[in-house]
Amino acid sequence: MPRTLFRSALVVALLIPVVHAATPVETQKARHEHYEKLGKAFKAVRDQTSTDSPDFAVLLQSAEAVNEASINQQQWFPKGTGPEAGKTRALPEIWTKPADFEAAQKMFSDRAPKLLAAAKAKDVDAAKAAFKDLGGACKNCHDAFRAPEH
Amino acid sequence: MTDVDSPPPSSGGAARIRVWDLPTRITHWLVVLLVAISWWTAEADRLEWHRWSGYTLLGLVLFRIYWGLVGSSTARFAGFVRGPRAITSYLKGGWTVAAGHNPLGALSVVALLVLLVAQISLGLFAVDIDGIESGPLSLYVSFEVGRVAGHWHCELFNVLLGFIALHIIAVAWYVFFRKQNLVGAMVHGERAYSPPLPAPVQPASLLRLVIGIVVAVAITWAVTRAFKF
Numbered sequence: 463m464p465r466t467l468f469r470s471a472l473v474v475a476l477l478i479p480v481v482h483a484a485t486p487v488e489t490q491k492a493r494h495e496h497y498e499k500l501g502k503a504f505k506a507v508r509d510q511t512s513t514d515s516p517d518f519a520v521l522l523q524s525a526e527a528v529n530e531a532s533i534n535q536q537q538w539f540p541k542g543t544g545p546e547a548g549k550t551r552a553l554p555e556i557w558t559k560p561a562d563f564e565a566a567q568k569m570f571s572d573r574a575p576k577l578l579a580a581a582k583a584k585d586v587d588a589a590k591a592a593f594k595d596l597g598g599a600c601k602n603c604h605d606a607f608r609a610p611e612h
Numbered sequence: 613m614t615d616v617d618s619p620p621p622s623s624g625g626a627a628r629i630r631v632w633d634l635p636t637r638i639t640h641w642l643v644v645l646l647v648a649i650s651w652w653t654a655e656a657d658r659l660e661w662h663r664w665s666g667y668t669l670l671g672l673v674l675f676r677i678y679w680g681l682v683g684s685s686t687a688r689f690a691g692f693v694r695g696p697r698a699i700t701s702y703l704k705g706g707w708t709v710a711a712g713h714n715p716l717g718a719l720s721v722v723a724l725l726v727l728l729v730a731q732i733s734l735g736l737f738a739v740d741i742d743g744i745e746s747g748p749l750s751l752y753v754s755f756e757v758g759r760v761a762g763h764w765h766c767e768l769f770n771v772l773l774g775f776i777a778l779h780i781i782a783v784a785w786y787v788f789f790r791k792q793n794l795v796g797a798m799v800h801g802e803r804a805y806s807p808p809l810p811a812p813v814q815p816a817s818l819l820r821l822v823i824g825i826v827v828a829v830a831i832t833w834a835v836t837r838a839f840k841f
Binding site for chain 2: 501
């Protein structure tokens with residue numbers, strides 16, 4: 463009997479690495495890193511649009527990163543990665559009001575291409591306006607679905 | 613600002629002496645107002661207003677430092693910042709009365725000014741967690757450094773609040789236990805003294821005032837533009 467138990471345990475242990483998907487905590491951590499990268503990209507956009515002689519290569523690279531994130535973020539909130547899984551500012555409303563959350567995410571992915579277009583066109587004023595618009599989309603979602611910092 | 617009260621001749625009674633000039637008083641109360649506005653706009657997430665409030669504070673603090681160097685007699689650091697010996701002597705009651713800050717109150721002025729300078733400087737470089745809101749000089753630092761500045765901008769405010777509380781408690785103590793109306797003095801500029809009467813404030817010239825305002829506004833403007841012209 464103990465032998466059988468030991469064998470089953472061994473089989474399970476060996477299988478774990480094969481079927482291993484990200485744990486909720488790992489997903490939270492990855493999500494945090496994604497948003498940190500997004501924050502860096504936003505800062506770069508802000509830096510480049512607040513000067514009269516922007517570095518368009520940096521602006522374009524950052525606008526691309528923002529645009530990618532706006533599409534990918536729709537995969538960043540699988541069920542079970544809310545506060546019940548570990549320390550996160552993601553509010554339970556993300557999963558209890560999925561339609562509202564999707565709409566908030568869509569606002570971001572609708573507006574991000576405008577920044578990308580402005581960066582491609584090297585149009586600083588349009589990039590500035592698109593950045594401001596994007597800031598509104600961030601705030602819109604954060605106000606409803608992210609817990610305050612303290 | 614030339615309405616200097618002369619002590620009543622040989623009356624031996626109390627007299628009202630002008631202690632603070634108008635620029636010092638206006639600066640003081642505007643700083644109070646702007647610190648409150650900065651606090652509220654930060655709490656309410658009105659970062660656009662918060663930046664403008666911070667810029668105004670920067671200008672006020674720059675002017676106050678300038679006024680502490682070349683302004684009216686009681687506003688000058690050289691006139692009121694004293695060493696530990698003077699502070700001990702004041703605490704023992706051996707202080708010759710002079711108009712303006714006492715040696716202990718001087719510490720409060722210096723502490724609050726240093727904290728304000730630190731708080732405003734951190735805010736200039738601060739970046740919020742989303743990289744969306746930031747101080748005007750944050751383009752000279754990385755996201756990480758900007759976040760650290762933002763973090764300390766947030767933490768240091770609590771220290772500033774603590775020192776403001778201490779300042780208010782100290783002033784209240786003078787008002788209630790020593791019957792010295794320091795608040796009124798900072799409003800209308802005069803304080804009642806009993807003999808021996810101290811010398812009243814020596815005002816600075818209008819030209820110096822204008823230069824100070826122009827310099828403070830110019831530096832503040834340059835900072836808001838991140839020194840890019």
